[in-house]
Amino acid sequence: MGTLTILLTSGPYSSRHPEFACRIADEALKKGHKVNMFLYMDGVLNAKKGQITKDSPNIGESLAELLKWENFKVIACIRSAQSRGIARGEADSSGSYPTDEYVAGAVIKSLHELGNLLKASDKVIALTGGR
Amino acid sequence: MDSIAIAITSAPYGVEGTLGSLYLSFPILAKKMQLDVLLSGDGVFCAMKEQMSEAIEHPAISELLRNAILLGGRVYVEKESCKKRGVKEAELLQGVEVVEREKISQVLVGADGNIVF
Amino acid sequence: MSNSHIAVALTHSPYSGEREGLFRLLVLWADQSADLRIYLMGNGVLAAKEGSQLEDVISELTQKGVVFLADKKELNARGLRNTIRNLRVTDNLVSEFVDDLMKKDWKALVI
Numbered sequence: 001m002g003t004l005t006i007l008l009t010s011g012p013y014s015s016r017h018p019e020f021a022c023r024i025a026d027e028a029l030k031k032g033h034k035v036n037m038f039l040y041m042d043g044v045l046n047a048k049k050g051q052i053t054k055d056s057p058n059i060g061e062s063l064a065e066l067l068k069w070e071n072f073k074v075i076a077c078i079r080s081a082q083s084r085g086i087a088r089g090e091a092d093s094s095g096s097y098p099t100d101e102y103v104a105g106a107v108i109k110s111l112h113e114l115g116n117l118l119k120a121s122d123k124v125i126a127l128t129g130g131r
Numbered sequence: 132m133d134s135i136a137i138a139i140t141s142a143p144y145g146v147e148g149t150l151g152s153l154y155l156s157f158p159i160l161a162k163k164m165q166l167d168v169l170l171s172g173d174g175v176f177c178a179m180k181e182q183m184s185e186a187i188e189h190p191a192i193s194e195l196l197r198n199a200i201l202l203g204g205r206v207y208v209e210k211e212s213c214k215k216r217g218v219k220e221a222e223l224l225q226g227v228e229v230v231e232r233e234k235i236s237q238v239l240v241g242a243d244g245n246i247v248f
Numbered sequence: 249m250s251n252s253h254i255a256v257a258l259t260h261s262p263y264s265g266e267r268e269g270l271f272r273l274l275v276l277w278a279d280q281s282a283d284l285r286i287y288l289m290g291n292g293v294l295a296a297k298e299g300s301q302l303e304d305v306i307s308e309l310t311q312k313g314v315v316f317l318a319d320k321k322e323l324n325a326r327g328l329r330n331t332i333r334n335l336r337v338t339d340n341l342v343s344e345f346v347d348d349l350m351k352k353d354w355k356a357l358v359i
Binding site: 007009040041042079080111112113114115116118119121122123124126128129 | 132135147148151152154155157158159161162164244245246247248
Binding site: 002016 | 259356
């Protein structure tokens with residue numbers, strides 16, 4: 001079994017990329033793979049808690065559900081999170097930045113964490129654009 | 132993974148994706164992975180030299196590319212996209228390589244991982 | 249390029265942005281004997297509509313061995329009943345895409 005990193009740069013609901021990212025992650029986890037989802041640019045909005053949706057799958061809830069898998073991680077980029085008002089404060093000893101805005105289990109780290117994930121992964125896919 | 136290709140098709144200074152995609156270069160290079168940046172479509176404008184972006188309060192994309200090259204990354208610019216947009220090789224940053232579409236395709240598929248913006 | 253295995257997930261309309269470039273790239277890869285599978289997700293299924301301007305290039309690609317797969321639910325959602333020849337319609341496109349994506353010698357792109 002392998003390790004997949006999914007880079008997601010689209011925010012929730014303006015395109016279906018977050019939904020596809022969650023479905024790809026779900027299928028990969030069911031097949032026994034490890035999955036990392038790195039949220040970048042507007043992608044950092046996907047992990048916000050308290051999303052209420054009537055017209056589409058709820059991305060926050062999808063991520064919260066996926067985070068019950070031991071082999072699934074959600075990491076958001078600090079620079080993108082700060083610019084969108086999601087992160088405040090300094091990193092702790094694990095390199096995670098504090099936020100009270102995210103679903104349980106999603107963390108915020110430096111963009112350099114993506115380098116670590118890519119180096120350790122077998123595959124990467126990027127869901128970007130969103131047109 | 133040991134090599135990543137980042138393909139950029141959007142012009143600089145219009146969408147966050149262009150800047151964001153180039154920032155990815157540095158964590159990749161820091162982990163000693165081979166980085167290839169592929170500029171095609173409107174992305175060829177990223178390689179224009181002498182970009183003076185201070186007045187629009189935006190980091191110069193050309194500086195990010197230049198730094199990526201200095202740190203060992205390779206930057207390829209697609210010839211046909213340049214021609215379609217009136218971009219001449221003499222207008223481009225030193226160190227970028229203007230190539231045919233086939234080369235772009237080869238590098239994209241040849242990398243262990245690819246990120247398409 | 250021969251012996252390359254490539255899975256491309258097309259998630260946007262084939263008529264938007266620089267998609268013209270994409271189909272030329274697919275023809276290039278097919279010409280170079282790459283084993284190509286095109287997964288039509290979301291608005292990507294619009295490429296599967298019979299009678300479009302894309303039908304000729306898609307037909308050329310399928311003759312070179314390229315496989316086009318489309319998600320049944322996405323086709324139905326858009327009322328797309330008349331689709332291109334040789335389209336593989338599947339109930340779980342994402343599962344099949346992940347199978348290819350995670351194979352050792354396969355490359356995957358999401359566009």
